[in-house]
Amino acid sequence: MPRIPVLTIDGPSGSGKGTISRAVAERLGWHYLDSGALYRAVGLAAAWEGVDLSDAEAVAQCAARTEIRFETQGAGEPHVIVNGKDATRQLRMETAGAAASAIAAHPPVRAALVDLQHRFRRAPGLVADGRDMGTVIFPDAPYKVFLTASAEERAKRRHKQLKEKGVSVNLDSLLHEIAARDERDAGRAVAPLRPADDAVVVDSTGTPITEVIERVLAVLPEKLRQPRQD
Secondary structure, eight states: OTTSOEEEEEOOTTSSHHHHHHHHHHHHTOEEEEHHHHHHHHHHHHHHHTOOTTOHHHHHHHHHHOOEEEEOOSSSSOEEEETTEEOHHHHTSHHHHHHHHHHTTOHHHHHHHHHHHHTTOOTTOEEEEESSIIIIIOTTOSEEEEEEOOHHHHHHHHHHHHHHTTOOOOHHHHHHHHHHHHHHHHHOSSSOSOOOTTOEEEEOTTOOHHHHHHHHHTTSOGGGSSOOOO
């Protein structure tokens, strides 16, 4: 397992981790792990069951029995199937993000999802997108990036993304939610949001996506950056 290369891309909500990670994984021909989607999916499943998100053991039990899979359906991000239901749209909502942040603070919930995340590490390699991929889940990963951007830019990106998907949302409310989540994620006792000591910090504020992708790929040695051969 340790010989299978892993590139971790951590960072706060709205930093572009998903877009960049998927693009990098596609360029490399590696597997892709969206750890945030796993937490959002468990939070959603718990809500469907009426589980109190502050009850760590109850949420952990819900996580253990929740079935989550990713389905690629043409171009774009994969669909997330939770207990047989396509929950992709619901998982994009800020309420799902807030639920994910809340349950991620529970050690029993995190433990329930660690093994699942480790199983994504398969040849030829893995791009792991999240908040603690480089610090907790794959601390031995040889390549690590911490992707960030200003809160204002992240709120604008999220607002544009949701509007394009037909979701009505207030920009000021989004900025407030993102700032609150940043504070909560950075201050939690379990796996707080921070760059790994050996991570390369990439600030994407005002930077085109294509340039950010190249800056992330530059973390890898040249031999791994060769275009995949189909």
